[in-house]
Amino acid sequence: MYRVSTGKVQLLPLTKRVDARPLPEVKVIDLKQAEDISKKSAVISFELRHAIEEALQAKAGILIMLNRRGFSTHIRCTRCHKDFFCPQCAVALTFHQKDQALICHYCNLHMEIPSRCPDCQHPLFKFLGIGTEKVESELARLFPQARIGRLDTDTTRKRGAHEQILSRFRGRDIDILVGTQMIAKGFDFHHVTLVGIISADTGLLLPDFRSSERTFQLLTQMAGRTGRGNEPGRVLVQTYSPHHYSIQYAAKHEYSGFFAEEIARRRALRYPPFTKIINLIFRGKDEPSVHDRSIAFRNLLMSDRNSDETEVLGPAPLPLYRLRGQFRWHLMLRGFEVESMAGWVRTALQGLKRKKDVFLAIDVEPISIL
Numbered sequence: 602m603y604r605v606s607t608g609k610v611q612l613l614p615l616t617k618r619v620d621a622r623p624l625p626e627v628k629v630i631d632l633k634q635a636e637d638i639s640k641k642s643a644v645i646s647f648e649l650r651h652a653i654e655e656a657l658q659a660k661a662g663i664l665i666m667l668n669r670r671g672f673s674t675h676i677r678c679t680r681c682h683k684d685f686f687c688p689q690c691a692v693a694l695t696f697h698q699k700d701q702a703l704i705c706h707y708c709n710l711h712m713e714i715p716s717r718c719p720d721c722q723h724p725l726f727k728f729l730g731i732g733t734e735k736v737e738s739e740l741a742r743l744f745p746q747a748r749i750g751r752l753d754t755d756t757t758r759k760r761g762a763h764e765q766i767l768s769r770f771r772g773r774d775i776d777i778l779v780g781t782q783m784i785a786k787g788f789d790f791h792h793v794t795l796v797g798i799i800s801a802d803t804g805l806l807l808p809d810f811r812s813s814e815r816t817f818q819l820l821t822q823m824a825g826r827t828g829r830g831n832e833p834g835r836v837l838v839q840t841y842s843p844h845h846y847s848i849q850y851a852a853k854h855e856y857s858g859f860f861a862e863e864i865a866r867r868r869a870l871r872y873p874p875f876t877k878i879i880n881l882i883f884r885g886k887d888e889p890s891v892h893d894r895s896i897a898f899r900n901l902l903m904s905d906r907n908s909d910e911t912e913v914l915g916p917a918p919l920p921l922y923r924l925r926g927q928f929r930w931h932l933m934l935r936g937f938e939v940e941s942m943a944g945w946v947r948t949a950l951q952g953l954k955r956k957k958d959v960f961l962a963i964d965v966e967p968i969s970i971l
Contacts (some may be wrong), residue, residue, distance in 0.1 A: 603862045617970070625690045625796070625827045625834035627852040631843040635755075644739045646732055649797050649837045653740075656748055661832065662793035663777040664769065664784055666823055667736050668803045670753040671695035671704070674730025676714070680723035685712075688969040691923035694815040697755070698734050708925045736799055737779045752780035784823040791830030794817040796823050801848050808920045809970055811874045813847040817859050854920070871912075871935065879934040879942050882919065882965045885929070885959040888954035892916065895930045901949040902932075909963070911936030911945070920971050927960075929971075939965060 605612040618624065635646040645653075656663050675693035677684050685694045687705035694703035694712060703712040717724050737751045750756075750766050757763040765784075770778045776786060794946070804816040813929040819836065828834020840848055850859035860941055863902060868875050881898065885891045897915035922929050934942050946963065953961075 602856075603767040603864060606864075609751070609904075622828055623833060624854050625824055627824060627836040627854070629848060630837055630839045632839050632841050634925060635839070636701045637789035639784060641911055643839075644736060644799065644803075645743060646796075646837075646839055649839065650720070650941075651837060651922040652795055652837055653744065654952065656795040657744065657776060659794070659832075660773075661795065662773070662790055663795045663797070664793055664797065664823070664826055665736060665740065665777060665779045665797045666782070666784055667731065667733050667779070668756055668819065669730075670706070670734070670781055670809045671732035672734035672738070673728035675798045676703070676726045676728050676731060678718040678721060678723055679725045680717060681721040683718055685706075685718045689926045692922060695732065696728055698738070703866075704838050707921070713923045718918055732779060733779050740777055740779065748774065750775035750781065751775045752778060752783050754783075756864050758784075761866045769899075777840075782819055782822075785826065788826060789829055790826065791825045793829065793834045794834050796827045796834070796836045798823060798838040800838070801838050802842050804922070805842060805845060805847070807971065810867070810870070811969070813863060815844075816845075817847040817851050817863075820848065821856075824851070824854070875936050876937060877942065878966060878970075879946060880940070880970060881932040881934070882929060882944070882962040882964060883916070883931065884924075884927040884962070886927055888959060890956070890959050891928045891930050894956060894961075895932055898949060898953055898961075899932055902934075905945065905948055911942055912956045933970070950971045967970050 605609045630646050630648050631726070632643055632646065635643040637646070653663055656866045660757055661785065673696040675684055685703055686692065687694055689706065690705055690707045692705060692707055694705055697704050700711070701714065703714060704710070718726070732846070733751055733753050738748055740747065745845060750770060752763070752766050756766065767788070769775045772790065798820065801816060801910050804812050827836060829895060838848060842848060846862045846884055847859060850856070850862070850902060867873065883891050883895045883898070899913060901918060912935045914935060916930045916932050919929040919931050936942050944964065
């Protein structure tokens with residue numbers, strides 16, 4: 602869209618849907634308000650529950666999306682409040698009910714649920730957060746007569762499982778299909794009249810400057826999955842951030858409004874497309890060595906600096922600062938010309954002594970900075 606605004610490409614808008622079908626109505630549900638009414642955490646709000654009941658009675662298809670797999674995102678001791686983290690990665694272990702295991706979604710480590718807390722020996726744990734497994738379980742409790750399926754990487758490990766699940770939903774052998782973003786893109790289900798987003802906040806909480814754009818994108822894609830047949834569609838979006846501009850503009854199907862707001866923020870904060878970024882990622886098993894290496898490289902860059910227009914940010918630990926047993930620090934270069942920044946990096950690399958235990962990855966115009 603930015604390239605359209607600068608005249609580099611031409612925009613060819615699709616002004617109407619196939620067969621001139623109307624865009625679906627989108628309703629934003631404030632989860633804080635829903636919880637105040639129900640006096641408990643709302644996986645399925647009363648409003649979404651009522652909409653599912655209506656769709657089931659009409660024998661329509663229902664898509665329910667949560668972009669987080671597993672049952673609970675982490676578990677905690679109820680006495681000493683110990684959380685269980687992956688010993689190889691700086692992330693909480695996710696509880697998977699089917700496997701009855703704690704699993705790391707980055708290195709795939711599997712761990713049995715301990716019978717007692719290893720710190721205080723207390724036998725009770727609290728299961729916190731929600732994933733697609735828990736949503737499926739809650740829907741089965743609320744709608745025992747409904748046929749419920751789930752589409753995520755856990756249910757599609759076997760060859761052919763992905764197409765089998767979609768075929769069953771398309772053939773109406775599944776009434777409600779729960780899934781991650783896998784269910785958002787490209788499917789043409791004419792019988793779907795209801796889409797429910799369990800939590801639109803999942804992507805917004807990521808420390809990445811593109812998180813708002815990706816949230817808007819995902820909500821727009823999900824809205825496009827309903828109302829593709831003869832019956833009009835509805836989208837119910839549950840969120841703790843009902844006034845966030847990405848959610849508000851997605852609810853109104855206003856791409857131009859979202860673009861105007863997002864591009865103004867990018868300009869103010871000097872993020873792409875107004876600048877170019879090169880991310881230099883240092884990783885190794887010894888954190889002090891990784892840190893020292895990143896500082897040494899920054900010093901080499903600064904000693905050969907020939908432009909005040911290029912910033913060197915960091916070094917700092919990455920948001921996911923430890924993955925698969927390796928610590929991760931990064932330097933970020935931000936400027937206007939990728940070629941000149943790349944040349945600057947190449948020159949600095951010539952002065953950097955090789956070190957076997959620390960690796961350097963250079964990501965030019967990174968898609969993600971996690």
